[in-house]
Amino acid sequence: MISVEEAEKLISDNLDSLPTETLLLEQSLGRTLREPLLADRELPPFNRATLDGIAIDSSAFSLGKHSFPIVGIAAAGTAPKTLHDSNTCFEIMTGAPLPGGTDAVIRVEDISIQDGTATVSTTTEVKPGLGVHPAGSDCRQGQILLKPGRTITAKETAIAASIGKTKVVVSKLPTINIVSTGNELVEISDTPLPHQIRRSNDSTLAAALISSGFSNTSKHHLPDDKAIVENSVATLLQNSDVLVIAGGISKGKYDYLPNALKENGAEMVFQWVSQRPGKPLWFGIYERGGKRIPIFALPGNPVSSFTCLHRYVIPALAKMAQTHEAPQTHIKLKQSYSFKALLSLFLPVSVATDNDGTLWATPLPFNTSGDFISVAQTSGFIQLPKDQVDFEVGSVHRYFPWS
Amino acid sequence: MISVEEAEKLISDNLDSLPTETLLLEQSLGRTLREPLLADRELPPFNRATLDGIAIDSSAFSLGKHSFPIVGIAAAGTAPKTLHDSNTCFEIMTGAPLPGGTDAVIRVEDISIQDGTATVSTTTEVKPGLGVHPAGSDCRQGQILLKPGRTITAKETAIAASIGKTKVVVSKLPTINIVSTGNELVEISDTPLPHQIRRSNDSTLAAALISSGFSNTSKHHLPDDKAIVENSVATLLQNSDVLVIAGGISKGKYDYLPNALKENGAEMVFQWVSQRPGKPLWFGIYERGGKRIPIFALPGNPVSSFTCLHRYVIPALAKMAQTHEAPQTHIKLKQSYSFKALLSLFLPVSVATDNDGTLWATPLPFNTSGDFISVAQTSGFIQLPKDQVDFEVGSVHRYFPWS
Secondary structure, eight states, rough: OBBBHHHHHHTTTTTTOEEEEEEEGGGGSSSSSSSSOSSSSSSSSSSSEOOSSSEOOOOHTTOOOOOOEEEEEEEEEOOOOOOOTTTSSEEEEOOBBBOOOOOEEEEGGGEETTTTEEETTTTTTOOOTEEEOOSSSBBBOOOEETTTTOOOHHHHHHHHHHTTOOOOEEEEOEEEEEEEEEEEOOOTOOOOOOOOEOOOHHHHHHHHHHHHOOOEEEEEEEESSSHHHHHHHHHHHHOSEEEEEEESSSSSTTTHHHHHHTTTTTTTEEBBBBBEOOOOOOEEEEEETTTTEEEEOOSSSSSHHHHHHHIIIIHHHHHTTTTTOOOOOEEESSEEEEEEESSSSEEEEEEOOOOBEEEEEEEEEEEEOHHHHTTOSSSEEEOOOOOOSSEOOOOEEEEEEEE | OBOOOHHHHHHHHHOOOEEEEEEEGGGGSSSBOSEEEEEEOBBBSSSOOOOOOOOOOHHHHHTTEEEEEEEEEOOTOOOOOOOOOSSSEEEETTTOEEEOTTOOEEGGGGGETTTTEEEOOOOOOTTTTEEEOTSSSSSSTTTTEEEEEEEEHHHHHHHHHHTTTTEEEOOOOOOOEEEEEOOTTTTHHHHTTTTOOEHHHHHHHHHHOOOOOTOOOEEEEEEOOOHHHHHHHHHHHHHHHEEEEEEEEESTTTTTHHHHHHTHHHHHHHOOEEEEEEEOOOEEEEEEEEEEEEEEEEOSSSHHHHIIIIIHHHHHHHHHOOOOOOOOOEESSSOOEEEOOOSSSEEEEEEOOOOOBBBBEEEOOOOOOOHOOOOOOOSSSEEEEEOOEOOTTEEEEEEEEEE
């Protein structure tokens, strides 16, 4: 049995990067950027008015002049004009280029206009640069604005659009096949007999992967039948970039999967991890066309597979996509907790900040079974180390949010 | 000029709830649940084995019996069997119903099987209920498992699937029209002249709304032309459930929007809020067929419109969808900060937890312009109150993450 950290490293060491593809910017939301985005010109590209008002030569104001005849309008989207007489001014609109010969914008609130002349209130503080966003102050041409590895959200969209990237190079979505197993499972639409339960694992794991940005998922179900399992595994290995299985991998009589995977050429990297839930976790690799197809066989209990998906599969997919690693979140335990087994514990918790900016994790009530009914009231889990039994109020642990 | 809190309340007081619709479960991810989800039967529906092993009558073990001839196999998905002789046992698989006459499951690791007889290692602690998830221990029939107002994520999918909900009642997505304005803007694919910039506001706001679960958005652009603005506003008011405008609402000569909205029957609720960025924020209502269509006219500066979208529009949409209010996050300032204007400040920050579980907010470097180039390095903003100038290291503020 290996540790959580060993399992994590063995998975990480066996991953290939996903290929890239070029997408329309508006279809790239949630994808990982795989090219640097560079400024195509200095920004702002001109001295830009940040207010509506008048543009003047501030030195004229310093010399005591307060009334300026208006000689024209500088509007956003028009070529820069030039002020030839510093005793006059331009009306100017937010976003317009500052006219040559001017160096300050005085806002509407500080002026009065009568008969084509703007008078600046004498209490106004005017200095060069007032109301001006100077050309090149945000970035120079060729500067890297976004590095590869960024997840594309709205703010990355803003930058890409501003530099004219209608298309971006991103990580391709892997084809992920999700397989549930077990004869006790019936379709969601069926009314189960007392000894049956509805099949929810595949839908739940798919939903979590979609929420994490890996939307190219297909759901499958395998009965506890040796021949069917072996044939299906053969097909799935050919059709997957990543294979996620829930159930059928433990020590039960009908757990045909480890053998079926081996028979079909997949190589086990490890099985059995000192953790709860998820001890039977199996990880392997299938080599196909020079690529390593990772196979995650998760225990079939719904909360186990859900937890292992968040602890191992989603981070692995993020690494394959070359997404920058998210910073770890640390969180304080709100109640003391004891756990005797020599296993790392993934403990579902609800999380809140107090008025002091501290993150507190409240574990599930002690008597709940870890079923989804109680897990649905939590926001993620903390990882409690395996070499410790008692965890005190205020002890700090690593937190993994549900997707 | 009204305060941020007054603006927030005036918006909230003028919102109608979105109608509901019934969706396939797998299409409901990200939507707000509008019906309670009830347990259709007690869960688990039977005494369920949580381990692979043998099922015995624990009292026989207590009386000193350690070897049990195997009389059959209890597999997951088969009807419960009955053990008639407590000196014998069933082999049992995880997920199977516990046979009648048995009350404990001893795991594979603690037994050895020879010639059809399982022998339990003498050091094993056996008591009634070992390895059994008791019927009805998670919930009783008719119990509310999820209340309306939940956002449907993977864990809600797990519960819906387990109770047979192939379809769920959720909030309908509002049709949101997003309008950018300004003659200085050119298409993303164009090469702008020095006095022009590319149109990014509509793409950015759409991306933020989509990321927040409001994906039914359309993008539009209006030039600074009075007649076009007036005609377009008339059409947009007929076609929108929510209208979001960026720019054209301040005191500039070409800011035709406030008047065009009024001329077309929209009623202003407020304009001007004591905040930076976003002072010119305009909010109004258009009544159509007994419904109130909210209109958010945000300042045209990209960071202003992005900030106001997160501070006002996304929370308003969540309220319309009847989403449970998310708990507020409080966060500590990592560096002292001064801000003299009598305005609430929305300050972009990057956020991290330290090893003590405390959330720290680091503001943008002091000299940056608040342009997207720097905002893209942040994860959200904190709201600094308007009646204070100096904010000390460690002072705690409300945090709003970027979507």
